[in-house]
Amino acid sequence: MNPTAIQSKYLADGYLCAFYLALGLLLLLIGCSAVFAQDASSPTTSPFSAHATHLLGFEGARGNAGGALSIEGDVLHFQKPGKPVVGIKIASVRDVVLGEQSKQVGGLPMTLGTAAVPYGGGRVVSLFAHKKYDTVTLEYGDANGGFHGAIFQMNKGQGSTLRDQLAARGVHVTPNEVEPAKQSTAEVASESK
Numbered sequence: 001m002n003p004t005a006i007q008s009k010y011l012a013d014g015y016l017c018a019f020y021l022a023l024g025l026l027l028l029l030i031g032c033s034a035v036f037a038q039d040a041s042s043p044t045t046s047p048f049s050a051h052a053t054h055l056l057g058f059e060g061a062r063g064n065a066g067g068a069l070s071i072e073g074d075v076l077h078f079q080k081p082g083k084p085v086v087g088i089k090i091a092s093v094r095d096v097v098l099g100e101q102s103k104q105v106g107g108l109p110m111t112l113g114t115a116a117v118p119y120g121g122g123r124v125v126s127l128f129a130h131k132k133y134d135t136v137t138l139e140y141g142d143a144n145g146g147f148h149g150a151i152f153q154m155n156k157g158q159g160s161t162l163r164d165q166l167a168a169r170g171v172h173v174t175p176n177e178v179e180p181a182k183q184s185t186a187e188v189a190s191e192s193k
Contacts (some may be wrong), residue, residue, distance in 0.1 A: 005139070027032075033085055052158075053066050054078055060084075074089055075123075088138075093139070093166060094141060094172060095138075095173070098137075098160060099176075136159045
């Protein structure tokens with residue numbers, strides 16, 4: 001057995017391993033430099049568009065109308081299909097409040113079905129017959145100094161996305177109440193009597 005041949009084989013493997021290690025570090029540095037090269041001063045707001053139901057309050061839009069709610073530049077638009085676009089400047093929005101709502105789905109057949117289930121089983125059925133929505137309330141001012149409010153209903157999760165998009169553009173956002181108020185021990189003691 002030739003000791004120099006074995007030694008040169010291990011040396012070649014060592015150089016190959018070092019080459020791959022150096023190549024990996026180089027790729028990692030290039031990837032990190034691309035992340036840090038982004039301009040931190042410019043806001044990273046992406047365009048927003050979602051289906052919403054205008055419940056009331058948006059000037060020029062009919063109540064209970066379904067359409068597209070979108071942010072384009074510095075304007076918040078609502079457009080019902082086949083109707084003109086109505087919008088307000090985002091700078092005129094004074095406050096955004098996000099809420100949750102639950103609606104029973106299924107209509108009359110579901111109501112009759114829950115009533116027909118014996119032994120109170122309709123309550124269990126009605127637990128699964130609800131759909132949750134986000135409600136977004138906007139408070140804004142018009143060009144004449146008037147104060148307005150508009151309420152939109154959106155699918156769960158889209159309301160928080162809209163709120164975050166508006167907050168990124170400098171709009172004041174009223175924080176949600178995370179937990180209901182806790183009862184004091186005196187209240188708990190008086191309820192158990």
